[in-house]
Amino acid sequence: MAFLDHIALCNQHELDRFRPFLVEERHVGWVRADVAWHLEDYPRVFTVTADAVSLHPHLIGHDARSAAVDEVCRALHVKWQTPALRGERYRVAQRWSDTPLMTMDRGVVSLFGVRAFGVHVNGFVRDGDRLKLWVATRATDRAVAPGKLDNLIAGGQPAHLSLQDNLIKEAAEEAGMPEDLARTARPAGVISYCLEDSWGLKPDVMFCYDLELPADFTPRNTDGEVASFTLMDVDEVKTRIRDTQDFKYNVNLVVLDFLIRHGVLCPDSEPDYAEIAHGLKQGW
Amino acid sequence: MAFLDHIALCNQHELDRFRPFLVEERHVGWVRADVAWHLEDYPRVFTVTADAVSLHPHLIGHDARSAAVDEVCRALHVKWQTPALRGERYRVAQRWSDTPLMTMDRGVVSLFGVRAFGVHVNGFVRDGDRLKLWVATRATDRAVAPGKLDNLIAGGQPAHLSLQDNLIKEAAEEAGMPEDLARTARPAGVISYCLEDSWGLKPDVMFCYDLELPADFTPRNTDGEVASFTLMDVDEVKTRIRDTQDFKYNVNLVVLDFLIRHGVLCPDSEPDYAEIAHGLKQGW
Numbered sequence: 001m002a003f004l005d006h007i008a009l010c011n012q013h014e015l016d017r018f019r020p021f022l023v024e025e026r027h028v029g030w031v032r033a034d035v036a037w038h039l040e041d042y043p044r045v046f047t048v049t050a051d052a053v054s055l056h057p058h059l060i061g062h063d064a065r066s067a068a069v070d071e072v073c074r075a076l077h078v079k080w081q082t083p084a085l086r087g088e089r090y091r092v093a094q095r096w097s098d099t100p101l102m103t104m105d106r107g108v109v110s111l112f113g114v115r116a117f118g119v120h121v122n123g124f125v126r127d128g129d130r131l132k133l134w135v136a137t138r139a140t141d142r143a144v145a146p147g148k149l150d151n152l153i154a155g156g157q158p159a160h161l162s163l164q165d166n167l168i169k170e171a172a173e174e175a176g177m178p179e180d181l182a183r184t185a186r187p188a189g190v191i192s193y194c195l196e197d198s199w200g201l202k203p204d205v206m207f208c209y210d211l212e213l214p215a216d217f218t219p220r221n222t223d224g225e226v227a228s229f230t231l232m233d234v235d236e237v238k239t240r241i242r243d244t245q246d247f248k249y250n251v252n253l254v255v256l257d258f259l260i261r262h263g264v265l266c267p268d269s270e271p272d273y274a275e276i277a278h279g280l281k282q283g284w
Numbered sequence: 285m286a287f288l289d290h291i292a293l294c295n296q297h298e299l300d301r302f303r304p305f306l307v308e309e310r311h312v313g314w315v316r317a318d319v320a321w322h323l324e325d326y327p328r329v330f331t332v333t334a335d336a337v338s339l340h341p342h343l344i345g346h347d348a349r350s351a352a353v354d355e356v357c358r359a360l361h362v363k364w365q366t367p368a369l370r371g372e373r374y375r376v377a378q379r380w381s382d383t384p385l386m387t388m389d390r391g392v393v394s395l396f397g398v399r400a401f402g403v404h405v406n407g408f409v410r411d412g413d414r415l416k417l418w419v420a421t422r423a424t425d426r427a428v429a430p431g432k433l434d435n436l437i438a439g440g441q442p443a444h445l446s447l448q449d450n451l452i453k454e455a456a457e458e459a460g461m462p463e464d465l466a467r468t469a470r471p472a473g474v475i476s477y478c479l480e481d482s483w484g485l486k487p488d489v490m491f492c493y494d495l496e497l498p499a500d501f502t503p504r505n506t507d508g509e510v511a512s513f514t515l516m517d518v519d520e521v522k523t524r525i526r527d528t529q530d531f532k533y534n535v536n537l538v539v540l541d542f543l544i545r546h547g548v549l550c551p552d553s554e555p556d557y558a559e560i561a562h563g564l565k566q567g568w
Contacts, residue, residue, distance in 0.1 A: 096551070096555075097556070186546070187544075188544070188545055188546075189544050190561040192558075260472070263471045263494075265471070266471050267447050267471055268471075271379075271381035274380050274474050278474070278565050
């Protein structure tokens with residue numbers, strides 16, 4: 001492994017197998033050719049052409065669009081074993097700050113190649129000049145990346161919350177963290193990647209936060225997502241990322257961003273420094 | 285002005301007016317069509333076709349290439365008033381860490397659209413929870429951006445120095461800073477942009493460093509490049525960047541990167557947050 005391999009792994013996709021997904025003539029996602037073929041069965045919801053998949057223009061307004069797409073996705077799940085709905089709503093918009101055109105269930109976001117947002121928190125402790133990172137080990141019963149290493153706090157971004165409120169909620173659930181402490185997390189940037197999964201495309205954007213923790217804080221998981229937490233020296237984190245796939249695929253990118261911002265990677269000694277820094281924004 | 289306007293200003297170019305510049309069949313720059321036409325007069329140095337400008341393959345090795353291009357540039361300066369040589373050498377390579385194929389004088393780097401590297405240092409002071417940035421006002425006799433606001437320390441990257449050694453040199457010249465203090469600067473990332481100038485293309489990459497300074501340090505310019513220094517509250521810096529063109533064009537990008545990394549810009553309140561963060565890497 002090398003640092004850049006993680007970036008390459010998170011950006012594997014062949015866009016020529018996909019057609020743009022349009023809502024109100026705005027390009028908000030990507031639909032794979034085989035998925036588009038199935039969507040042709042629902043002409044009152046989707047207009048499928050060789051060039052694009054569009055939400056039918058007679059579907060006006062946020063709620064009508066969201067309900068119509070949910071209904072198709074429930075039917076496809078039964079007929080074609082596409083992913084089930086999970087009951088968590090994501091925004092569908094061209095830009096993060098745009099008023100959403102609709103929402104979509106988290107389970108089917110990749111089916112429409114809609115950009116999903118998330119919040120990741122690097123929890124760290126200063127020990128003199130040394131940095132130590134709190135690293136979570138994911139529970140072995142997780143559907144995604146069981147047993148892999150993860151950030152202290154991480155979560156997809158539901159449509160109805162601010163990023164900070166989501167961070168506070170996840171901090172309580174995943175790390176048993178009091179709200180006052182979670183509020184001290186500081187936004188520090190964003191990473192992006194674009195990866196094909198079994199059903200479609202994940203053009204994901206993760207807002208990265210740094211949270212300096214007092215030495216006497218110990219995280220305690222409350223929602224079963226995390227098996228254990230370890231306070232790891234930043235040089236060990238760097239080595240584990242460089243040499244292994246121990247971290248969850250996309251968490252490598254969040255931590256690489258942390259290592260760059262905190263001067264753990266150095267442009268005089270890391271030959272791929274500029275390529276790594278640019279690669280962390282590759283999914284845009 | 286808006287934050288994104290500075291990014292757009294630094295990325296104005298029309299690449300279809302340029303042809304790739306190749307050395308040893310490696311793409312290392314861009315030459316504008318009118319410049320290519322003039323280079324046709326030097327067939328022992330350049331092979332000019334409709335698709336590309338290549339350094340002649342009989343020019344073997346770093347020194348022969350560098351000397352041959354210098355000679356052409358001196359002749360062009362006399363005949364056609366292209367920029368004069370400045371006596372400072374830049375590396376020519378595909379990647380920052382590659383062994384350079386040749387060097388090129390700083391004055392003519394944009395004529396060949398070769399990627400130039402630089403070091404910029406955000407010098408800051410903590411005042412309780414507040415951040416203050418040391419901001420330089422450039423001397424009014426500067427050829428580039430006279431009187432504009434600048435980073436505490438900034439400089440182009442000469443071929444023969446490490447980034448840290450260049451930083452230490454510039455810190456002494458521009459800010460009268462002792463080496464011990466300059467050595468505490470910490471690499472924190474990289475920004476890039478791609479801008480046309482009067483003669484060609486500037487696909488520039490700037491390595492960004494943060495340097496936390498003690499309250500009793502006051503910078504003192506020794507090389508005449510800086511008229512004065514001001515310790516500016518980070519919120520004033522943010523407002524000046526958003527609302528004015530007071531800062532040198534590319535320094536806006538370096539400081540925006542600082543504002544993102546230090547949580548001064550916040551993704552819940554800045555609608556262009558993700559676009560700014562990605563835009564700072566646009567020149568790659």
